Amino acid sequence: MENIYQNADLIVQTTKGCTMDCKGCYLAKPGKSTELDTETYRAEIAKLQKGNVVALRGGEITKINNWFAKFVAPAIKMGLMVVIESNGHFIEANNYNEVLEGMKNPAIDVNISCDKIHLGNKNPAQKEEEFAKMARFASDATERGINFGFYALMSTEEIPDFVEGTALAEYLGKFHALPFYADISQVSLHGKYLNCEGRISDKIPR
Numbered sequence: 001m002e003n004i005y006q007n008a009d010l011i012v013q014t015t016k017g018c019t020m021d022c023k024g025c026y027l028a029k030p031g032k033s034t035e036l037d038t039e040t041y042r043a044e045i046a047k048l049q050k051g052n053v054v055a056l057r058g059g060e061i062t063k064i065n066n067w068f069a070k071f072v073a074p075a076i077k078m079g080l081m082v083v084i085e086s087n088g089h090f091i092e093a094n095n096y097n098e099v100l101e102g103m104k105n106p107a108i109d110v111n112i113s114c115d116k117i118h119l120g121n122k123n124p125a126q127k128e129e130e131f132a133k134m135a136r137f138a139s140d141a142t143e144r145g146i147n148f149g150f151y152a153l154m155s156t157e158e159i160p161d162f163v164e165g166t167a168l169a170e171y172l173g174k175f176h177a178l179p180f181y182a183d184i185s186q187v188s189l190h191g192k193y194l195n196c197e198g199r200i201s202d203k204i205p206r
């Protein structure tokens with residue numbers, strides 16, 4: 001989905017826990033494992049209308065045990081459109097194939113963060129591995145008809161240089177630029193933001 005902030009009716013911070021520690025992350029303390037209570041989550045999505053868009057993020061949602069059953073499945077059951085925002089952690093998880101099956105639902109869009117910030121201080125060999133991992137998902141998702149895209153905190157003009165010569169070069173068309181993301185607390189939301197402590201707000205606080 002091109003711009004979550006202008007399209008999502010509810011953006012949900014499912015957890016503050018993350019598998020990464022990116023410089024400049026919007027979370028005050030990424031890595032802290034507070035998780036959103038599923039009762040609170042279900043009560044909030046019950047206020048939405050069929051066809052509304054719920055965006056699920058963290059931290060890293062796919063770090064949560066049974067994340068798909070806890071957060072994605074209930075929203076799908078209610079007829080909502082679901083955007084899963086991830087750093088790609090699920091691609092190496094034991095249940096990857098099972099998750100891919102679930103993602104085949106046309107009401108799901110998988111948005112993977114892939115940019116210089118998320119590659120952080122990885123060395124060249126680790127970066128190559130990361131691109132190969134993302135390319136594996138891109139190939140698997142394409143084969144299965146899964147809706148997906150890569151999202152980069154950079155301008156549209158910078159993206160070709162970023163992917164050139166990598167395993168993701170053939171998926172350049174799946175990249176989307178998010179140049180406005182520098183200060184998340186200044187981004188206007190179309191809908192509401194539910195944080196992992198169960199608080200609703202009109203902005204995403206830093």
Ligand code: SF4
Pocket residue numbers: 018019020021022024025026027030058059060087113118
């Ligand atoms: S992957 Fe996303 S949530 Fe996790 S530390 Fe990096 S920017 Fe923050």
